[in-house]
Amino acid sequence: MLISKKKTVMSAIDLGSYSLKMKIVEVGEDGSVRILENLSKPASLGKDVFSLGKVKYETVDEICDILIGFKMLMQEYGSKKTQAVATSAIREASNKDQLIDLITLKTGIKVEVLNNAREKFLTYKAIRNNLPDYEKMYYEGVMLVEVGSGNVEVTLYQKGHLIFTHSIKLGHLRLRKVLSSLEKRSMDFPILLEEYVNSHTDRLERIKESYSIPHFMALGSEMKTINKLCNKTDRAGELNEVPLKKFNKFYVEIFNKPTPLLIEDYGLSADLAGSLLPSMIILKKFAGLTRAKKLITPYLSLNDGLVADFINKRFKTRHHEEFEIDILKQARTLALKYETDLDHADNVENSALILFDALKQTHGLKRTDRLLLQLAAIMHDCGKYVNLDRHHEMSCELVKGSGLFGLSNREINIVAAVTKYHSAQSPYNIDDNLVSLSGKDRVITSKLIALVRLADALDTSHSQKLKNIRIGLKEKELTVRAESETDTTLEEWVFDNNSFFFQEVFGLYPQIKVKRKIDCHDQGSIAGSKISAAAIHEATGHKS
Amino acid sequence: MQEAKSPLPQSMKPPATNLKTGFKNKYFINRELGWLEFNYRVLEETWDKDNPLFERLKFLSIFSSNLDEFFMVRVASLEDQILAGYDIPDPAGYSPQQQLEMIAAKAKQMIKKQYSILNKSIIPQLKKNGFNLVDGARLDKKQLAFVKNYFKTTIYPVLTPMAVDSSRPFPLVQNRSLNIAMLIRERKKDTPTFATVQVPSVLPRIVELPNKMNDGRAFILLEEIILLFLDKLFSSYEIMGASPYRITRNADLQFQEEDATDLLQEIEKSLKRRRWGAAIRLEIEASMSKELLDVLQKALEIGENEIYSIKGPLDLTFLMKTYSTPGFEHLKFKPIEPLLPPVYRDDRSMFNIISEEDRFLYHPYDSFDPVVRLVQEAAEDPNVLAIKQTLYRVSGDSPIIKALGEAADRGKQVTVLLELKARFDEESNIQWAKKLEQAGCHVIYGLVGLKTHSKITLIVRMEEDGIKRYLHLGTGNYNDNTARLYTDMGLFTSNELYGSEASAFFNMLTGYSEPPDLLKLTVAPLNLRKFFYKLIREEAENARSGKKAFIRAQMNSLVDPRIIAKLYRASQAGVKIDLLVRGVCCLRPGVKGVSENITVHSIVGRFLEHSRIYHFHRGGLNTVYLSSADWMTRNLNRRVELLFEIENQDIKDRIINILNTLLSDTLKTRVLQKDGSYKWLDKRGKKKLHAQAFFSEKADQEMKEYFIEKQLYDDSDKASALSIKNSLKLEPTVLVSADEDETAKEKAD
Structure with missing residues (x-):
């Protein structure tokens, strides 16, 4: 068979709460995407999980049958690369692990369970890769709201940067479940719904005063229907926006219509009819926090995000760099929140990167690992906010709880482990954080730990004494050359202390050579005095 | 069907469907009568002298096999409706019972016509052309010897005669099989016994005889031979009377699909069932005795109206095989040479x-x-x-x-x-x-x-x-x-x-x-109906605002009452609607204030007009669609169908031209009248055009040119290829029959 050299065919599968979706796309050399197949098949994953807490055996069977069908289609296009992810329903299922295993066993498809943040990250990635004027919107200010079945995800961008991102337990399916007992009791169920939503969003009211947001983007699987119904059009895709006027008009139209009437009047499925009003109430609430005159509905799905992710990774596009910048910015915001010494953090990050890049030939790590290294370097000390004494452990916990947006669980675990072992113990102990990682990932983690430790050592005193750092590699030796205007005894000592671990990991013996640049003015104020208690503590810690 | 039927309790009756067409019943033509009209147009082909003799023979056969299917499906369904106590009238306002009565009357009239053509025109013509159908009573010695031997060696071994008495119930007679009924008795004083034997379907219906005469070839029908030797079947019995008969059974397939776990199995089961559905039609030779008919009628539980008494051989579907008898190619259409573009x-x-x-x-x-x-x-x-x-x-x-x-x-x-x-x-x-x-x-x-x-x-x-x-x-x-x-x-x-x-x-x-x-694709049953509505409505709106608007379409059948109502509204708005409907058409054209802007043409000819073309003016866009769907309720509601637009301008032009040609056909076109009947097109002042012949001769011509060119090209003699090509210039597109006035008269008959 002829294999196109220029094009790659890949498939993205999303096991959602209501349906299984698949996109098969052809990716060009320039990262352009052509959709070959776009499928959606209903499945009752969400119903099972949100009512029983787990997925029924029959449902698993049903899902596997659908996936086998999907697989046949993949073969029809010679698709070699498959990315399958699962979201909230499977994430919350008590039998998650057996489920994933069973699916792999029966269909050969490996499913990654996405955490909330990564799911959101992928969706936003899809927006960046697919909406031409996203840059303008991100600059002027945009609120992105995704109404899921379980949660509502709200994110605010302005001046091109992420302002905040929030997850509220207010999904339409959850709303219906929570309030279902009331539906029969109250005649004014819609008003009740509205009140309930308001009671959960009052702390967001300040957005209206603090920011002036001109754009509003609505995401989620219901948006296609809402768009069609509000615009009164048969064929979706004609318009990807809904004027707020039309939205409000339709809102009034359906406000008092019982679900069976919605099904009949608009030809909706029972599921869609049930989620229509809750979704619209939520959207109305959030759109009211902005100055937007219309709802932008880009019809993008998680699958588009998976495709975008694949392309960005493969072609290292501009978008990918933007994502790195976003994630790094998040990490810095987090570090600042925990009152980290950012000068030190930046310095460690820089030195770590210099080491990483110099060792390119020997470490065998990937570009994504470089990002993890940066993140670990930035956040390695944030645990000090909680407890100076065992700050590394605290850092680890804070990183894990941070919900860093765009990282997979695996990646977060690696970053957390690196921060945990950045100072003292050797990571050989039996540790939950490491046990959860695969052997391969443990090696990556060790390498990153060694790099962070060495970089941290170079700024032990938190005063950025070493300048102009260069790396020399010669057979079994790695030489760090730097210049300093002040005494660097402490740094050199800590560096030496860490050399053993580094040598163990990389098989290279690290040495440091500091060239002293004497400057008369500063002679008196050198070193020592500026070494913080923390630095000393850390330095002595290295011995243990 | 005469016995008392217990109607279903009221609650189990199907709900009355309100078709909401907004038009009176009288504006709709009953579907079954419309279908019979179509089949009559097929029959008309049997007396069109432009059709070669054997082609006319074939049309006789098609008329019969069409009618068989109609009885098995449509008539059966009406009978089922009556049985189920469902007496909702059709869009034209007729109850199932009324429809059955109208069908029987009309069908009998048409069958009479069919046999009159067969006996008065086709059989004599066949004789003239050296194809003699010989009566069993008129065999010469040599022929008699031949059939005697043929019966003994070939027919007899596959015959299974069955007698009916108190211990042997009436046998199951196969759907659409030809049988011979007889009354037999052993002794003079015995009451006669009924017996039946199937004319074997495994043997050819028509048998060639030796013929020493100079008048061509001789043939005899299989049942004639069997009738000659019936006494060989019941050796010690006396045959008091014998006559062929044939029954048609209810064969409408109705699956309980929702319950069927395996569709394939369900259909296999139903196939077996079909053979033994209730009898809904009994065909007998007119000469059958009253006694024999009584036995049959009672045994088959068949009503007076369901008996078809026929003057001539039963079941003319065998003529399709006769058509293929070697040696009569000159009495058929020249085979078409399809054009390879x-x-x-x-x-x-x-x-x-x-x-x-x-x-x-x-x-x-x-x-x-x-x-x-x-x-x-x-x-x-x-x-x-x-x-x-x-x-x-x-x-x-x-x-x-x-x-x-x-x-x-x-x-x-x-x-x-x-x-x-x-x-x-x-x-x-x-x-x-x-x-x-x-x-x-x-x-x-x-x-x-x-x-x-x-x-x-x-x-x-x-x-x-x-x-x-x-x-x-x-x-x-x-x-x-x-x-x-x-x-x-x-x-x-x-x-x-x-x-x-x-x-x-x-x-x-x-x-x-x-x-x-x-x-790009419109799919039934998802949105095809809605899409057609939209297109029709669009034309109506354009017409109302004074713009040019037209709809032209070709299809097999036009039945769906709601589409018809939309077309009426468009006609009322001033949309010019020209339809080519080969088969059933339930739309009544030319009614003042309802459908005066609508014309319905039907072309029935050598080729079965099967294309579905939909052409809308759309304010000058001239959009052309092709589809697998007719404007029938079943196509729009119960079938998966596709409609697609023709975007390529050259192809679109070609299809529009084809539609033009079909709509200007004068020689094969019949025009649906206000009263539901069809009349030959009034040819006065019109260019004579036979659309199907025009298309096939054009293709033929181009292919001939190609072959000559190819052959001459192979001989590397391009110059003479060109000259021959020029001499083969396309024939004029109009085909005029030699004796046009006379034919026209006969057709109008």
């Missing part, structure tokens, strides 16, 4: 040809070969990843099925959507399904409750620039045999938008995905 003539791959631009074929004038070739090339091409096709009625030894099997063998993904429920073809379809499955194809048997009627082939190919999809969309089935007899249109395209929607369409059929939103 120039672009397909060299060895270029179909993929290249389709990639260049959209391609169009008009069968049977254009060859069906390119369609078969596409599937065959796809099967062999190493770059083809997948082939998907819907198959409805496949030919006996289909090269397409063979190619699909080969493709699966080569490891390609082959998906075949086989519609098992194609009426009366189930048995052969099941065989193909099993064969394809064995070859490794992914065979799907359609969606429960919906027949897959769409005709589409999708090929996915990996090319230098990535995945490319090739498509064939048609109005007719993938059947290389009927492609020579039916007029149908087909489109090849590699347009990406069509391709990706075709994929989505197949995903819906295979159940991989929910129906998606489509822009």
